[in-house]
Amino acid sequence: MPSRAAMDKRRGRRQGEPVSRDVVLRAAKREFAKQGYEKTTLRAIADEARVDPSMVLYLFGSKAELFRESMKLxxxxxxxxxxxxxxxxxxxxxxxxxxxxxxxxxxxxxxxxxxxxxxxxxxxxxxxxxxxxxxxxxxxxxxxxxxxxxxxxxxxxxxxxxxxxxxxxxxxxxxxxxxxxxxxxxxxxxxxxxxxxxxxxxxxxxxxxxxx
Missing domain, CATH: 1.10.357.10 (Tetracycline Repressor, domain 2)
Structure with missing residues (x-):
């Protein structure tokens, strides 16, 4: 049986909970700083922000746009x-x-x-x-x-x-x-x-x- 920590991580954000652009941007800032643009993926950013990857794409359209927006932080x-x-x-x-x-x-x-x-x-x-x-x-x-x-x-x-x-x-x-x-x-x-x-x-x- 999966551990409670693993279940919590997999569960992520509650269904129906609004996704904040700021949360995703802060997650993107951290990932780009750690991995650089080339190695950072939308999935990694989504995992860091605890949202679905499709929501990241919906909010920002592309990794390049997310990179540009995260620079503002x-x-x-x-x-x-x-x-x-x-x-x-x-x-x-x-x-x-x-x-x-x-x-x-x-x-x-x-x-x-x-x-x-x-x-x-x-x-x-x-x-x-x-x-x-x-x-x-x-x-x-x-x-x-x-x-x-x-x-x-x-x-x-x-x-x-x-x-x-x-x-x-x-x-x-x-x-x-x-x-x-x-x-x-x-x-x-x-x-x-x-x-x-x-x-x-x-x-x-x-x-x-x-x-x-």
Missing amino acids: VLNPELFTAQLAAGPDGELGCRIVRAYLTIWEQPDTAASMVSMLQSATSNSDAHDAFREFLHSYVMTAVSDALGGSDDARLRAMLAATSLVGTAMLRYVMQVPPLSTLDVDQVVTLVGPSVHRYLSAPAEELGMEAPSR
Whole structure:
């Protein structure tokens, strides 16, 4: 006769109990962090969330869409937009970099961030999902906070090159000496570049005049 624990696990969610998108998303975040995009299956996510796999597919349509949506639990653009008015204008770049590095330094989000970047560079579906996430969610929010023009979107993207490149070398590839510096040192080194992209005159950056 099966054990009580095995029966409880198999029984899962009670019949008729509503399935929460948030529960599935949190389960997906954990599975993607542990297994990466390639090895994570909808069945594994369903087991983690204690729901039927068909319900996961019904709620999100595909693994790629679930991957994209689960990123929102890890990388919230409000962490960046809040920094635009959080202190002196001259310290904007450093505030942005510190907010970004904080995500990578926290144990509950670090594994997800590593998995996110590794998956985006090794799997075409994850790459497309990550690109759409950055374009439609993060870049849109930041560029809107900067004024919403084409100029603002390009500035946000240029700043992102410094942030993503730093994270790739420091946390994913772990290349010294960048990987061995403390956070304050990285903020001091990278902050000015991010600040320049976000605030320097367009002509200084070699950009066309801002669109109206």
